[in-house]
Amino acid sequence: MKIVFHPDFLNEIDDTPAGKIGRLTPMVEHLKKIYPNSFILPKPADRDDLERAHSTAHIEQIKMHYSRLYPNLYYVARLAAGGAIECARQSINGNPSFGLIRPPGHHASGNSCWGFCYFCNMAIALLYLKEKHKKKRAFVLDFDLHTGDGNINILRAYGQKHHKDRRDYEIINPDARSESVYLEIVQEALDNARKCDLIAVSAGFDQGLNDWGDLLSVKAYHEIGLMVKEFSEDHCNGIRFALLEGGYNPDAMALNAEGFLSGFF
Numbered sequence: 001m002k003i004v005f006h007p008d009f010l011n012e013i014d015d016t017p018a019g020k021i022g023r024l025t026p027m028v029e030h031l032k033k034i035y036p037n038s039f040i041l042p043k044p045a046d047r048d049d050l051e052r053a054h055s056t057a058h059i060e061q062i063k064m065h066y067s068r069l070y071p072n073l074y075y076v077a078r079l080a081a082g083g084a085i086e087c088a089r090q091s092i093n094g095n096p097s098f099g100l101i102r103p104p105g106h107h108a109s110g111n112s113c114w115g116f117c118y119f120c121n122m123a124i125a126l127l128y129l130k131e132k133h134k135k136k137r138a139f140v141l142d143f144d145l146h147t148g149d150g151n152i153n154i155l156r157a158y159g160q161k162h163h164k165d166r167r168d169y170e171i172i173n174p175d176a177r178s179e180s181v182y183l184e185i186v187q188e189a190l191d192n193a194r195k196c197d198l199i200a201v202s203a204g205f206d207q208g209l210n211d212w213g214d215l216l217s218v219k220a221y222h223e224i225g226l227m228v229k230e231f232s233e234d235h236c237n238g239i240r241f242a243l244l245e246g247g248y249n250p251d252a253m254a255l256n257a258e259g260f261l262s263g264f265f
């Protein structure tokens with residue numbers, strides 16, 4: 001198991017709730033105590049990696065426009081994308097991985113972005129695996145409170161462009177009023193999943209108790225982690241990775257990530 005993290009993710013990135021200073025500190029301190037030997041450093045994604053998912057115009061927009069406002073943003077957004085690629089690479093080498101990265105990515109589409117996201121870390125990681133390692137089909141569980149429109153727009157568009165009506169990426173973002181129904185939806189989706197090479201998780205913790213969604217307990221995240229692990233071992237040779245997306249209560253995020261990883265690893 002690996003946790004991909006860089007100390008530069010701790011600095012203030014922008015003035016959004018996802019970019020503010022202190023957001024990741026409890027999670028990092030907490031997980032370092034539990035998994036002291038599992039942390040590895042990412043490198044920034046290079047231009048080719050970004051261009052699998054994004055237009056040149058979008059990349060230039062992030063580089064020029066946002067960097068005037070936040071000087072480190074282009075660098076740290078590439079570092080997060082590189083962290084996602086590192087998770088993907090580790091996962092196919094037998095190491096289930098968690099990307100403790102920011103800025104998040106699941107609201108970044110090919111030519112636009114919103115929701116505190118700039119580059120679509122998940123799509124960049126999956127398109128890297130497809131191109132470099134022939135891992136063509138993935139199940140994406142997005143358990144963030146919000147639907148990852150960037151994941152959907154990029155990955156479905158890619159599937160349609162290259163394979164006409166073939167869908168290589170199955171993506172779900174569960175929605176429920178209760179924890180028990182939420183867990184049933186996740187299990188049912190996994191039970192009915194199409195054949196795939198791996199499972200990847202857009203792990204936003206803003207659906208957690210004491211966070212924006214105020215729905216899922218630590219135990220629920222543990223259950224979800226277990227479901228993903230079992231699915232990957234039964235259907236995908238254990239290949240699985242997860243990337244941090246949302247989550248805005250730093251102390252709750254730390255506990256919920258611990259719960260998830262205790263099942264996932």
Ligand SMILES: [Zn+2]
Nearest residue numbers: 144145146246
């Ligand atoms: Zn969210």
